[in-house]
Amino acid sequence: MPITLVKGSSILASFDRIAEERLKAGRYSSFVVVVPTRRRIRELNRLFIRQTPGAAAGAFPLFTLGTLVHAVAAANLPARKPVPLHVQAVLMQRAIDAVADGLVYFSVSKGSGRKGLSTGTFQKLASVVNGLREAGVGVEELRTEVEANELGEGRKLAEVLAIMEAYEAQLGNSFADPALEMRGVLKVFASEAPQSVWWNAFPSKPDVLFIDGFDEFARPEFELLEWLATVPGLTVVLNFDFHPANEDLFFHLEDNYHSFSGIGFRPPDRPSRAHVENSPGEHEQPAALFHEHVRRNLFRHDDTIERIDAREFVTLIEAADREAEVDTIARIIKARVVEKPEADLSRICVATAHSGAYTPLFREAFARYGIPANITDRYRLDASPLVVGILALGAVVENNFRRRDLLRALTSPYVRPGVDAANLESVSAGLRITAGARKWEERIESRLSVVENQLRTVDDELELSLLEREARMLRKGLDDFRILKEMLAPLSGEHTPAEFHRKLLDLLDKAGVESSLRPHRGPSTGPTGIPGERWEDAERDSRAFATFLSVLEDVVRLRESQNPGPAPLFDYLADLKGAVSLSRYNIRQRYGYGVYVTSIEETRGLSFDTMFIAGLVDGEFPAPYQSEVFLSVRRMAEKRKRFLFQERYLFYQASTNFKRYLYLTYPAAEGNAKELVTSSFVNALKAIADVREWKKKDGAEDQERVRILHGIWSRDELLRRVSEVMWREVSRPDHPAAKEVIKKLGHPIHVEQSRAGEHTEKAYEGFILDGVPEDMKETIAARRGGVYSVSQLETYAQCPFKFFAQRLLKLTPIEEVEEGITPLEKGNLLHQIFFEFFTRWRDEKQPPLRECSEVEFKEATDLLLSMARARLDLIHINAPLWELDKEELLGGPGRPGVMREFLENERRRPDMLAPRYFEASFGGRSGRSDAKLSSSDPVKIGDVLVRGKIDRIDVDDTSGLWIALDYKTGKIPPAKGMWRGEQLQLPVYALAIRELRNRARERAGAGPAGAFYLAKEDEVEIVPQLVPKEVVKNLGLTKKGVSPEEYESIVDGAGTFIRDYVTAIAEGRFPLTSSEKVKYVCKGCDYRMMCRIWVSHQPGEGGEGKEGEE
Template identity: 35%
Template sequence: MPVILYKNHPLVTDLQSEIHKRIANNHNDTFIYIVPTRRKVRELQRELLKIPANRTAPAFELFTLETFATELYSLFSSPKLLLSMPTQAVLFGEAIRNKEKELGYFLTHSSRKTIPAGTLKKMINVINSLKEAGIYPVDLYSELNNADNDEKQKLKDILLIYEEYESLIKEKFIDIGGIYKELNETISKPESEKLFRERFSKVTSIFIDGFDEFSDPEITMMDAISRFNNLGIVISFDYYLNNDELFGHLRENYEKFKKIGFRIKSDQDIITTGTDNHFRYFIARNLFRHDFVESEFTTDKISVFKAGNREEEVEYIAKIIKRLVNDNPSRDLSKICVAMYSPQLYTKLFHEIFPRYGIPSNITDRFQLDQSLAIVSIISLLKVWQNNFRRRDLMRALTNPYFAFENSSLKIDTGNLYSVSAALKINVGREFWKKRINNRLNQIQIEIESITDDFELQQREKEIISIKKALDDISSIEKLLQRFGPDMTPVQFKKHLSELLSELNIQQNIMKSLTFQTEDYAILTEQTEKDTRAYQKFLNVLDEIIGLLKFQNKDAIPQPLKFYINKLKEAVAQTRYNIRQKYGYGVYVTSLEETRGLDFEIMFVAGLVDGEFPSVYQPEIFLSKSRQYKKELYHLTENRYLFYQCITNFTEKLFLSYPNKDGELEAVPSSFVDSFLNIIKCNDWRKEIPSELNSAVYCEDELLQILGHNARIGIKQEIADKFDERIFQIIKYIYFAIRVEASRLTSGEMPEYRGLIFDTVSNHSREKLIKLKDKIFSISQLEKYAACPFQYFADNILRLTVIEELEEGMTPLERGSILHEVLYEFYTERRSENLPHIFECDQNQFDEALHKLIEITKRKLEPLSQTDIFHFLEKELILGTEKRTGIIPEFLKNERNRKLDVVPSYYEVAFGPRVGNRQISDKLLDVREAIQVGNVKIRGKVDRVDTGENYFTTIDYKTGKDVPSLSDIIEGLSLQLPVYLYVIEKVLIKFEKALKPAAGAYYLLGARVEEKVPIGNKELNGKAFLKNKQTLLENDEALRDVINKSIQYVNDYVDAIAAGKFEITTEEKMEKSCRHCKFDKVCRKETILENN
């Protein structure tokens, strides 16, 4: 209930009635009406315009305290440029740079050179709040002198920045805090009243309504204004004298008003009538009091409920609203409000759920400009030039719908740029892009001369087209951005940027989305408006920055692009924007704070979770401890007061709600709920929600869920004729999908939905499948099928393209490729020069071999990017350092210890077509045709073959950690080693070298260099491979059995592929086969696991 404060004015107990009466009597120019928020001003403007009947509506003097102070300042003082948040942020950034050498807390010289955006934002807010509260640097010096040693440097930094900022704005600029300061210095001058009367000649009353707390400068201003002749002030101040648990933080304000001569009429002195006033009065007297003695207040207008989670909470709110509208179809939805203390936790849910339930809404989001994709894209495009074509900036700038390059003369292929940069390891450097691409083009031309395989030739030609396109695109972007190369004056920068945005058609591209036909058109419209508002706000910020520089007399000074980007980033980080409010449209969804001074018929207060509301006190560390203590003292009562305001601004119904869980965590109900229910007896739905909210169907989704659930358990309902065709088709599809899932579970009808597609595809597709029997397969393809037939189907039959996440530095595959090339060149050179085997070398020979191997490695690494830390780390891993042995030295050391009956003999042994670069394949053991393995043709390349007099060992280099085991081979999951043993035996016979297979080994080239032998003849342990304790096969016969079994697997897999069998892998194989699968997003393995 309000306390009426009045000075030099008759008592007015009902401000609304008084204002309505004056307007009705055509005395609208006799009062000024001040309310808390701009939204309230806009609502009042519309409301008051309805009062004058049959005559022209008058202009009303409606203000917030801030706009009223600004209006008075413009009357009494010389004009200065009023700073907005963006321009203020730019000046704070300048103040920090001016004092960076003196800042010992925020900028330690050993760590950072700039203050993080979040810290800067908090600092600006703190200094603004201090200044608006009338606390100036001179006041803070006394606090600094009395501060503890541990906080002195922090307060000193705040003071330095505060004072430097003040010196920057002193002559030409002013902020809101400065307006109050200068206004209160000039308002008492004799000429001020005269200037006031020139603007408000007939005003006799200032009415101030809906406020809870006033700052000292605001009270000083009101006191000064109240001294003007024939002018009185009436303040409706929501305060109750005898409940400090709720109103304690306002007592200081109350006493200050009394001290400056305001007379008081409290709610005890004002007769209240009506149930609503009675309820509000009861709440004000008793809420949160420990000495509550009155009887409970009983009402059926209030309901309290809990939901399972936040999503369910919003769904219940939607259902209640629909029920209220169903009971009263003429209800004005704009008179319904849903408010939360932390709207950011709920906004997405309301955006998603209200449209689903067909509820129009007016969600008052305020968005950070630096989070807008459109604005991030613009700044990223500028940073492309500033950061020398860094790939991250390029991708941010190009992968968005606002720069539709394909529709412009540039026709940038962003996906191709990404692929080329990944393949060529290009991270940054405009010239480096060109150099790497041109080097690769030259390399391809050399490779083409020796390629005889048609498929390989096609691949190289495609690569040429791809990287030439990337080169053209880089050149086009360079031409687009080169205007920002020279230093620019502010006007030149704005001109260049405006021209760039115009050339990229950003405005048209934002609006283009509205031409799409979609069921979510309302959401699309809102997103388009959001983008449009963000873009317009950005242009305003740009204008403000240019205007600021002009006011600072810096408009003729050329500056580099970095200067302007920094200004833009500082400004944009402190800028917020919102979409246009739709008056009289939909349910109002907002924060609790935004409901101040507003009244609604229906009020929902959601998210009443302990720790969120009341919120946990977060100390403002930029303040002194004494100020922190005062803020903490009032924190709880401020939260309580906000709760009180929100539960007393309804006329028909109030709903309080909270979720039982927040994600996986249990949510504790707010203590405010218990305090409220201690004094109010109402509808308590916490244990059981009314049945009508769960039994009835409130939206299409619920209907479809019920029909789907019933059909799944065998209750199939007839589809009513009243459904439109769209719903009818969706329901038919649900029934069909359930049949499919039932078929999958029972292995019954519809085998095609389990991956058995042969009988259901077209004749043409069946022929294609059958012809796969004649295809030449690689072992990796067949191992993929063994791991998961569906993965093989997606990758090798459908050829689905997956844009994989780009890895910084070398991938294991790329590292492996380099090591293969290095070892191939090293060993083939030694063989051609008849040099001794490594285990036969003396120390000098070994040192020469190591020197040669390192020399080759460095040469192979040279073409790679040298512009990032990852390159140097990879180089250290491969070559080593003084403190760490690298892969290459460790490998050669390992080779020195391999004194066996077999010696390295053949390297990169290729067989069949399409096995990669034939230049890197052994010319002594080269087979151009595929090898027949049973009925299947196989192609591939064996990394190394070590031979002796009677037997041989195949070796596969591995840069990863995991290698298959013997059990993987026996189960048919790993085919490489046994099949390669079979293949190499046949190849050696072809070259008249009849040797028996001894073992298949993996050479691990990683953090540890070691040999592992999953498959080998135990009789040759320590002869054909290093002696080890792994499980081995007893003899040659056992080894042959495993090889033959693997050959049978190869033939079985190809038969299954040709028969169209592409089922998802078994649950037992999922841990291994699904770990690195790139098709997990289109796989139904989770459904299988769930059903199992």
């Protein structure tokens, strides 16, 4: 129970009695109440309204210390404009600007203001300056501290002093922040009769002032109360939690206690009637005894302390992780509601020290269990997605359509200008657009022209659909960008404050910000049937928007009063960013609705029937001390010493504000990895009290725990339990609630059982012909006569389902954005460069590279490098590693580059093979292909038509040997893939060369061979996977070849595999890949998130790499 100190009449010491009596008598203005939080004011307002039934009531005399000071200042001091925290931020950054030239420790360039500091540094600096001033440390005291400094901190403290002086200069004679108001009030009390000051503020001359629920007071606050205690006829009653015998808990309050005693505050002469009237009821008596025991003994190191048995009403719960912790809390609450449906949920509180990690978990869990929740966190305005989106719109104009600003704005769900944000993101990523309105338009137009030209020549079905899709995306992107450019144009240039205000509001209207909030306003019924289930989201967004508009108006008014002329957008955005960085907002509390979920700090002065304290792990509660590095060493030491006691006191308050039950919960681990340490506060409580414990793994479980943790408390759980029983087919659950879902679960369970091994529902395992209409069956069957590319056949070989998703459903995944050049782009680039070089070298009848003189070889090298540079110049990439990527290809200091290494390898080859044909296509349009050998007709392998393009064919005219070479810039496919029918490229090329050679009436020699040509820095070589061993030896290669028998087996086997694949496609067989292929097929697959096999067969680390080894 809090102690009471009085200066004045002890008869007036009972807050509850005096308030009730005077409210009933209509004497609302005869007393004043000061409490620490606005939330407590709202609670008292509701209490006072209930105590004045049937009568009209004016504003009750309820204040925080800040609002009390403001009321006294307004009645006794010259008028000044009050400065809220967000306006203080703007003035603070202007103060930093004003002294920027003299700053060394904070190293801010002139004119940069807050923008020259990180957000964290600015917030910390503003907090330090405001904290010093609110603690009563003025300019002169800080100057004395700077001059007396002996620890080498002079530079730092001098700059803090300079910023404080500049800030107070910004306040001038027009503005007043809370610290300046307090300073003025103390001066007026010292210069005038205290009674006159008090009566000026309160003409009704109240005779009692209650100060209730505080823990400690700053020096100016104590001085204010000291002056108030001298007002004749005014009794000051001070209620605060303190016990003089427990310094391990109340150490930080001892100074206050002794200071008040020193100025005449004493306990009341006799116990007030309120203590008797408010004595706990029978069911609250055990909790009250526990509160007093904790107050006297918590954190004390004394072996003689007698333990209290609190097992009936205090429970300590260990959960596996945070999700399990929140789930357990929800179950306990749901069980209480089921037991007592009439229970008032608003009398249950769930509090955490750091709500950020828990709020979304509670919101989701309470919705799942059907528990109404009143989640009332205090949020940072600069972290609101809505505000981030609004500021990003301004940054788009300020930074000339920088891509990250544009996407930050457009990906906000509250910015709806009618454009396709995802499309703009994909287009800009593909074109490497980083900034510049002109570059946006030029690059999109240029790429659109290229794509439209490619559409005239491409023949691959997938490539054609991709190009058509890209063309649509580019046209849409260009149109959308122009819409955005026109919409944002009014913000360009300079504006007066009024103009900026009007134009920004117009922009927000056009961007659909306010309209995006309208459909969500007010309570709604969610899928669980709870009214207001998603109310918190809508309320939070609306509150954030309302707070932002208020901040905007204050910033505009400030600039009108100081700098009314035109200013650039940069200045307005700097003011706004500074203002929102220190702004906070709350979700409005809905009284009487749902479980109260908040931070522990917000529960001060409140009382509940049931209290949950969650997240009791070291590092969170108590939190680690964060040094105020901008203070002096002495002040830092003082703050560090008080910090732990403040955390202890907060735990004490939270663990004693319940009347019936207290639950303390903590997670044992963070997910499946990091183990967490239980809070030392829990151990301190267990040292003085016996509590009931629920351990994560506890064999001795009590009945209540079993009932709560293993009972069915949500619809989701009911579905899961019924599914498990039906899967085992032990029995059908005989429960009224289960009958509703059994019908719905029967079919999906039957399907899953089929997939698990019964195979009775083949249509759900990829064999789709039985489940599709006749016209679709005909369409699928017609694919038997289609033309297939090698990549299509390889896709089916690896995973038929992927072929189905990619080729039949045409599902195109959104590719991840890569800042540098992608492996695919690098491969295409080398193909183009080598094609241009070899065709030109051949057509100009230049000598083979191995026969070139030094001069001729230098000409070849220069030609290849010039072609490579020309191609690279067409690529627009603004990424840190792009220059290194170019150097890898072209060479640089100490590195020859891939181009030179490639030509050197060509020159060193001992064989008589000569590059003859390049990009030899079969079954495709002309495009980039070799006219000397290419054919528009596909190649027939068995009865299947196949198309493709061979990167290069080398020919030995003496032996008649032809070798298909496929360029690779990455990993070489494993040779074993040819035996499994998964790697068809080289066998198909060998078969294709036979037919192309016949069509061109070229000399037929040995069976065509196939090899990969690896073109990587420091690794340029030919990998002869399908080359006879004797040929490999003649080529001077170290890699193994194949025997004639192996060659024939691989090539003939490829024809069999291809026939089987096409037959399966035409018969509608598209099952998932086999389990033995998962480790190298599924890893990195674009469709893995929609494939069930990925869930049950996670590839091991390194599996893919091992599969790729030769």
